[in-house]
Amino acid sequence: MDAQFKPALVEKAIYDFWEKNGYFTAKVDKQKQAFCIILPLPNANGSLHLGHAMFVHEDLMIRYHKIIGDETLWQLGLDHAGFETQYVYEKYLRKQGKSRFDFDRETLYQNIWQFVTDNKGNIKNQMRRLGFALDWSKEKFTLDPDIVQIVYQTFTKLHDAGLLYRANRLVNYCTRDGTSFSDLEVVDQEKEGTLYFIKYPLAGGGFITVATTRPETMFGDVAVMVNPKDKRYAKLVGQKVQLPLTKRIIPIIADPYVDQKFGTGAVKVTPAHDFNDFEIGKKHSLAFICVIGFDGRMQNTGIVDGLKVLPAREQTLKLLQEKGLVEKSAPHKMVAKTCYRCGNILELLPLEQWYVRVRPLVDKAKELVDKGEIKVYPKRFVRRLDMILDNFIDWNISRQVVWGIRIPAWQCAGCHEWIITAGEKPAKCSKCGSTNLQQDSDTFDTWFSSAQWPFATLRASHNEEFYDYFYPTSVMETGHDILRAWVARMIMIDYFITGKVPFKNVFLHGMVRDAKGQKMSKSKGNVIDPLIMVDKYGADALRAALIFGTKEGGDVVLSEQKIIGMRNFANKIWNIGRFIDMHISVIPSAAEGSLNAHLKTKLRDSSAPTLTVQNDSEKTLKQLNKEFKDIKKKYTRYMKGYRFSSAFDLVYHYLWHRYADYYIEQLKESLRNGNIKALEVLEQVYFETLAMLHPFIPFVTEAVWQQFHGVNSSILNYEKDMATEKR
């Protein structure tokens, strides 16, 4: 054995050994307990970042369960990541001086398919480098035909249950990217804005002043509104106002929604471009005038048509000022809803979309969590999940992107009826019989398919027995940042379809931060590339650094220094093995009779001094055994309680600072004198410790194991091998 553990030399060979010998391949084995984790879908087009590296939590659970003898499945899946991927592809097109509008739908889809196919291998190989024990033989992609079929069926089942409807509502729309978003995909950003006070002429003379941050939307105003309790305006309610510039006549109405203290206490009502105004508009049966188009340009104004929103605002203000209708303006902190991808300020535009009625699904999900049918770790996230479920609003699942699963709904050109199928084009309209049917051009929100992933992936391409064995899955492990977008929706949808929970436990990990506790971002330049770290220090070092000294569910502070510290630990493990190995090689053959099975096989001829069985170290060995028994107990308790950091920390300190620093030092002299008993105990405890550490740092533990047991042996068989040896 070398004086140092060199990860780069062994990692690939060890990984290939595991993969090729089927250590990761799951099968139904009713003699064993099933343990299944569904990998949170990485983007098929993406490459590995530290967020993915946190899946090491899943790997360690899988490996732990493999070692204790469970039948494990870590189900691999890749996401088409609809808008996300199309966005990246469009950027790629732009570099070539092209845009998506240069292609028809079918060609664009095929091009992106190719683009994704070309890149799919990256993330998979990167996950291999981290040592992930994924079942590669069961890889699924969200656009696999069998998955798509299941997604269609879910859509129709929601429809049949009355949980699906189409509605014309205001949606968050990015005019740059050309698609709508659900409320969860919107990023609020504080902006310095201006509040303008604009005088609206009263029909009977005089003015009423309204305060607004968006004067350009005044062309879509349909009323001016005040609080009914507001004495200042009591006499004006019911009167008419002339919209400045256009002279259109609108009423003054009263509604308690208005805050008397804000601005002038009078507010313009623009139902087509503001959520609250939209509601007010419905309540008071007001008209609906849309003055911003999907291209982000003004329309129907007769004055600033064709201008983009910001120039239109300036132009409108200029015209108002010329007429002396701008009373004043004041700086105003406002929150802008922006596109999470491109940062563009989103417009609220009326668009007909498919919505999932979530209330019944949410109520059931809450019940499942409250009853403990789904347990959440760390516990504090139960509250968060509850709150998330309480606040869920109906889910807009339509997206105006090409890259995705096209919605299986057709509209009759004649009677405008919508017909929903499980994928196939309907022969004729079910209402009027027309054959002129047009398929919805929209695709599903990516989360709609990922929400079905646990059952969809286990049902697709597997038989019923396989599905029954592994579903419900054991643990859903993911970042707490997608509790809402993903975890909550899986519970809702999957229970609706299968009548069972998708997973029995949820374990949430935190975000990775830099050495100063700051978020990692490209602009800050503090991003750590996991693969570079693996190259430099080995996968074990990176993995351990993500677990060591953290709190379950808390953020992980990562630095290169920390990774180096863990690399040192891997080396320590290696050298303990080397130490034992060196002593085995000098065991005199005369001792053969008293050796345990393993030592016998390792026995080598040597010219070492004559054996002297010593009892001087008996007390130390007794103490060692007792202490180790206690460590094992604690370890199991921690592992079962999802306290992985504590488990790792425990064994780390035991092996390094008790086993090596204390016991080995105590026994060194005795070993030199040929104390076989001490060597046996040290070896046995060492192997057991390796097995405990293996889930966290699989490579070094396997490398050492194979040094002792041969390259065809694996520590993943530890329990089985030990059981055989005992017999």
Added chain:
RNA sequence: GGAGCCGUAGCUCAGUUGGCUAGAGCGUUACAUUGACAUUGUAAAGGUCACAGGUUCAAGUCCUGUCGGCUCCACCA
């Protein structure tokens, strides 16, 4: 406005039914080293556990309040 988390060594953090002298990693200092490992070992320095009350035989841990930081949700004309 509602909720959650956090404040412990120079830095980053553990400390889960309240219980010996409060820990780790990194950093710092001194010493050791030819025989497992310098990616090492031994030892040291360094803490009013944010602050103020309370419960208790006993509080870093439980309760109340204050201050400071972070996050989520709602609202924002």
